[in-house]
Amino acid sequence: MSSHHIVRDDQEPALIIANGAACSSELMGQLLEWSPLVVVLDSAIERVLELSIKADVLLGDFDRGFDAEHYRNKQYPLEIVHTPDQDKTDLEKAFDYLIERKIPAANVIWATGRRADHTITNLTNIARYRDRLKIVILDDYSKVFLLPRKFEKWYTAGSVISLIPVGTVSGITTQNLKYPLDNESLTIGYRTGSSNEAEADGIVTIRHTYGDLLLMECHD
Structure with a gap:
């Protein structure tokens, strides 16, 4: 899969790639085309490399001997964001990162399927970001977002x-x-x-x- 790099400003939704069930190449391609920034959680980086996706940010706690610098060489230029806080999931940390960068919206893929506990947590945690980040979680069967009043x-x-x-x-x-x-x-x-x-x-x-x-x- 080719690089997403069509340069756009930070008003376009970023794309976050988590580590749940994969989506179709069609959905992935559509989102990459319109995403100026691709954030990959550390647990998903090998799967992302296998698909030849160009990441901009690698984010996570990098535990269990994870060598983040190894991926900088493979994905240069690549921003590495170490987030050791164990009180938040890596997906929440990615949301916090985008808020700090004043990026207003995020599409999220690979955040459902596989483990039920991760799926439920990822979907319901959208609520805590009301009024701070517009979040849409997508897979091949669903599009999920928090409603305004x-x-x-x-x-x-x-x-x-x-x-x-x-x-x-x-x-x-x-x-x-x-x-x-x-x-x-x-x-x-x-x-x-x-x-x-x-x-x-x-x-x-x-x-x-x-x-x-x-x-x-x-x-x-």
Whole structure:
């Protein structure tokens, strides 16, 4: 796979490559084309090299004798960011790095699949970055992001839209969903809005007054 380097400014979303299940080459290529900055977590670097992807930043705690300088020679120029904090995941550290660089948005791949604990943590941790970083997690079947208090987007009829609360979310009201909500609450583990869908071609509107609500655009 060729280098992503079409030079753009830091207003474009960065791309973070984690170490979960791989995505298709088509999705990878689309994201690389529009990403001015590619951040690779240390656990994924060998997989990235096998695909001939050019990384800009290698980030992680570099434990277990990890030789970061070895990869600088293979990926020059490469910024190496050592993040030894064990109270955060490497993906959270990558988010923090982008915030420090004042990059407003990030697409994340290879963050789902493989281990269920990593998948759940990666998806729900989006909530803590509300108003600091716009995060989208993608794989071949889903696109996941945190909703603002009011969300509007055009969908075709039948588009699968799942609303997944992080904790409890209240005051949810929707328009143009097959299973509408009217000032209702969702709570993870008890009631979620999984596998809803757009009722008709047109704008879907979702409002909520309290809590963190994930939207998952899904397809089989």
